[in-house]
Amino acid sequence: MINLDKYETDILQSVENGEWRSRGNIDSRIKELQSYVKIKRKKLSP
Numbered sequence: 090m091i092n093l094d095k096y097e098t099d100i101l102q103s104v105e106n107g108e109w110r111s112r113g114n115i116d117s118r119i120k121e122l123q124s125y126v127k128i129k130r131k132k133l134s135p
Contacts, residue, residue, distance in 0.1 A: 103109065
């Protein structure tokens with residue numbers, strides 16, 4: 090079992106209680122982040 094501190098335990102309980110909601114269009118956000126990663130990889134390539 091993972092040992093969590095008080096802060097982590099509070100967050101976990103909050104998520105499990107359904108207090109967190111996704112905001113915006115998740116598919117759009119995923120594409121945006123994938124694009125960002127692709128650009129970063131190109132910049133880091135030799």
